[in-house]
Amino acid sequence: MSTLRQKWITAPLLKWIKKVLPPISDTERAAMEAGEVWWDAELLSGKPDWEQLLEMGPPTLTDAEQAYIDGPVEELCKMIDDWQISYEDHDISPEIWEFLKKNRFFGIIIPEEYGGLGFSPTAHAQIVTKISTRSTSVGVTVMVPNSLGPGELLMAHGTDEQKQHYLPRLADGRDIPCFGLTSPEAGSDAASMVDRGVVCYGEYKGEKTLGMRVNWHKRYITLGPVATVLGLAFKLYDPEHILGDEEALGITVALVPTDTEGVTIGQRHLPAMQAFMNGPNWGKDVFIPMDWIIGGQENIGHGWHMLMSALAAGRGISLPSLSTGGAQLAARTTGAYAHIREQFGISIGKFEGVQRRLAEIAGIAYVLDSAHKTTTRALDQGRKPAVVSAIMKAHATNGLRQSINDAMDIHAGKAIIDGPSNYLGNVYRAVPVAITVEGANILTRSLMIFGQGAIRCHPYLLQEMEAATNPDSEAGVKELDALLPKHLLFQLKTLGRAMFHGWTGGLFASSPKGVGDAAKYYRQMNRYSAVLTLVTEISLMSLGGELKRKEMISARLGDVLSELYLMSCTLKRFHDDGSPKQDRPLLEFAMRSGFHNIEVSLLEVFHNFPVRFIGHLMHFLTMPWGHSIRAASDRQARACANLIMAPSETRDRLTQGVFLGNPGDGVDVVEQAFLKSHETAAIREKMKKAGIRSLSVEAVEEARSKGVISDEESTQIKQTAEAVDKAIQVDHFESLGEQTATD
Template sequence: MSELRKKWITAPLLKLIKKVLPPISETEREAMEAGEVWWDAQLLSGKPDWDQLLSMGPPQLSEEEQAFLDGPVEELCRMVDDWKISFEDRDISPEIWEFLKKERFFGIIIPKEYGGLGFSPTAHGEIVTKVSTRSTCVGVTVMVPNSLGPGELLMAHGTDEQKQYYLPRLADGREIPCFGLTSPEAGSDAAAMVDRGVVCYGDYKGEKTLGMRVDWHKRYITLGPVATVLGLAFKLYDPDHLLGDKEALGITVALVPTDTEGVTIGQRHLPAMQAFQNGPNWGVDVFIPMEWIIGGRENVGRGWYMLMSALAAGRGISLPSLSTGGAKMAARTTGAYARIREQFGIPIGKFEGVQRRLAEIASVAYVLDSAHKTTTRALDAGHKPAVVTAIMKAHATHGLRQAINDAMDIHAGKGIMDGPLNYLGNVYRAVPVAITVEGANILTRSLMIFGQGAIRCHPYLFEEMLAAENPDTKEGVEALDKLLPKHMLFQVKTFIRGVFHGWTGGLFANSPRGVGYAAKYYRQMDRYSAVLTLVTEISLLSLGGGLKRKEQISGRLGDVLSQLYLLSCTLKRFKDDGSPREDRPLLEFAMRAGLHNIEVSLMEVFQNFPRRFLGQLMHFLAMPWGHSIRTASDRQSHACAELLMEPSETRDRLTRGVFLGNPGDGVDLVEQAFNKVCATESLRDKLKKGGIRAFNREAIDAGLERELISGEEAAELREAAEAVNMAIQVDHFDHLGTRES
């Protein structure tokens, strides 16, 4: 019976699957095999196990890591003058470069045995976050050597000799690394890479040595202009078969000292008015010994897998840390500015239009910080979730854009006029850079998150695709024969859960124990996990390989998966913080916004599904009542905005890790004015009761003269008014652009 089933059912079905499902290219396969699945797979199971996520607990720093944050990181932030770096010198000062090397900022992730700090991903993320709140240029300079680059590749794949030589030199800054992947012709598309090497013999240290002759042209290489060692990706060929029978050996990664003959370091790029070092490089007929390949000869052709493995972790720390820092800084400063800046005698933060923007900034900062903490905690535990880190990169940088745009709108002229007092301008200019690098967000959203995520996270699909690669073999038929019953059972359960929770609005969905007030949101998360899994199964069955070309559909489904992940992290963070009652406005606003976005994305999938009948059927099965989640009410927006405009534990908890500035700089002036305005609010009320609404020296003197306030109170108010006057100032320049002191 079993053999008949395989012959008449499984074998024909396997050939059909091969026609329907998209073929897997070598680079796609390596990308999907690199890293791993984690909570993303739970979210695409239709029935997430919340205990798996919540049992991880909050991220923790060791005493040594906390001391580094309180010591060298704080000192570095005090040393930085971002205006000088970005607009005067266009580079980090020699003193800061030396400090970064001395304190081993370039060796955050390198183990102590090699002279590095050996810190956890959580510590790595917190360091980059805090530095980025002071300067995106310095943040990027610290970030790059510790994310995708030679250090991480060496630790994971290098030979003992390579580790012993390079890691101590990278840790203490004797070597400055960069990584060369992006080519003018192909961008970051490895399959289209034109940089190539040919296996041959050449002269190395006076001896005939087996190696490669390599030609390349790379650009957009961060730290490239100052690098001493280049991690180089290229396609390797062996036409003379010196290594074996294959001629095209695949993408290979080598370490090349930049002073090697034939290597040219080009002049700098200037990315979006950012001062971090970035530029092109070339190589013409460069001889590279085999021993320079990371991991040696046995890693010939494994470069793309190595890169994807490294990116699976590094992408979840680097730009998400920078984005989280920027969003938290925007929340802290914009809340303070909205409190001290007045129009018509009242703080601008009291206007409902401004309050909505403040609430959105606070919500973005809360969600990004929650997701950032959860992701680095997962990396601490040894996970390398490739889809999750792609979600983090794309949505953290997009969230930063949202937050900084809203912050600029509220600051108005204060945020537009450049100068040392402007603490938003450089972050605003950094946003396009963050969104573009490490995988442009458009492609990450439309192709990677769901396109690869649906395959990687599905319990059976990837194995079925691998079986379909060999439809005429006994092994392929055997593999599919074992998978089919399991997949069919999964589909039945998915259908039942998706339809039941869709029709009942998640009323009977599960929520973990001990979550109290937040239980209603866990039920909605369970509901939409089931709905997404149902829609995914129908989409894959009906469109097959065509789904890969429907980037709008794939992108919207990716948005649903992304929102489920971000909101999961937000719920976890709320529980980790002890479910504080005063934080509820943040949770309410964030959850309602995210769940509403999920519904919008699903409705757009149904409305635009290529097979109209199936789109209508999915709508009927999964969301028969249409939109059911409302965004936050005006009352909830007000409560959320108020959290940014009053001193509180919630405000401090939300913006923890923001560098509050050196005395006299923009952030410090706004922070000091905020504290003094809040401290004298009761005295202002005395003036207002007496009919005096203005807040200046003349108004205060009038209040004193009318005995509305005492002399001591008048002095406090004058000090607060002067602090506000200083905080709202912008810089002045002469007609040539020279700043006036």
């Protein structure tokens, strides 16, 4: 029976699969093989195991990590003058550079045995987050050596000799690293790289040595102008067949001291008014010995896989940390400013249009911080979730963009006038940089998240693709024949689950124990997990390789997967925090917004599906009633807005990573005015009841003389008025570069 089935069913099906399944390039295969699947696979299973996620527990810090954040990190933040860095010097001061080296900020992830700090991903993330709330330029300077770069690559792939030489020097700042991947011809498309090395013999230290003659032009290289060691990616060729029969050996990664003959380095780019070091470099006929390849000669051609492995973890920490810090800063300062700033005699935070924006800001900060913590917790446990890291990079930076845009709108003139007291301007200008680097968001969203996620997370698809590409067709038929019954059963279960939950609105979906009133959200998460899984199955079966080119469809399905991940993390965070009642408005707003986004994305998939009948069929099977969950209500928005306009444990929890500033700094000035305003709220209310609404000196004197307030209260309210007046002022200058005072 099995032989007949293989001959008449499986073999023809294998031929069909070869035609319809999307082809996988070598670079795509390397990207898919790098890292691992994790919670993303559960979400694409149609029935996520919530116990697996909730039992991870919250992220934690060791005593040494907490002491470092409370000590050197706090001290560093106090040293930073971001205005001077960004507008006057266009560089970090020598004192800060020395402080970074002395306190091993460049060795956060390097093990203690090599002189580094050996901190966890959670500690690494919290350090970058806090610094970024003070200065994006310093945050990037600390972030890059601890993310994709020589340090991480050496630890994972370097030889013992390379580790012993370089890691101590990187940890204490004797060597400053950068990594050269992007070139003018190849940004996101590494396969188009033209930087080229040729295997040859050359002279090194007076001896004939086997190596490579390399030529390159790299750009957009962070820390490039000041780097002493360059991690270099290039394509290696062996035209004389010195190493073997193959001529094209593939992308290779080497470490090159920047003082090597033929290396040109030192010029700068100026990225979006940011002051972190970034620039191009060139190599002309540079001879590189074979033992400069990371991991030695045996790693020739493995460079792309090495880079993707590193990126699978690093992309989930670096830019999400910066984005989370920026979103927290926006929530803390915008809530405070909206409370103290008055127009038409009332706080602008009481205008409903402003309240909706405040709610969005608070919701984004809550979701990003939740996802940030959950992702770093997974990394703490040794996971390298590649698709999740891509989700985090794209959606954290995009969330920062929305958050900071809304914050700028609410601050209005306060945020659009540059000067030392403007605490949002540089974060705003950093957003396009964050959106663009480590995988441009447009490509990450439209090609990577779903394109890789659907294949990697599927329990059978990748194996079926491998069977289809097996050069031994008979073996391929046998492999596929073993998979088909399992896949068919999976499809039937997914169809039944998605239809049942879709037609019943998820009312009968399961939820984990001990989650209280949040159970309704878990049920809806299970519902949409099943729907996404079914839609993925149908899309792959009906479009095959064409789905890869339908980037708008792929992007929307990726958005659904991303929302499910972000919402999972939000539920986990609420659970980890002990389900505090006062945080519930944040949870409600985030979940309602997320479900609304999921339904919009799915309906757009159905309405734009290339095969119209199948689009209508998916709509009928999974969402027969159309929109079934409304977006967050006005009541919920007001509740979220109020949470960041009043002192509370929730506000402090939400913005825990924010450096609150030195006395007199912009953030500190707004924070102090905010606190004084709340401290004198009762006094102000007495004045309003007496018909005195202004805080002018004359109005306060009138209230005192009429006995509405006491002398002590008069003093307090005057101090509040002065603090508020100082907080709403902006900087002005005699002439360009000559600051005199604030308005």
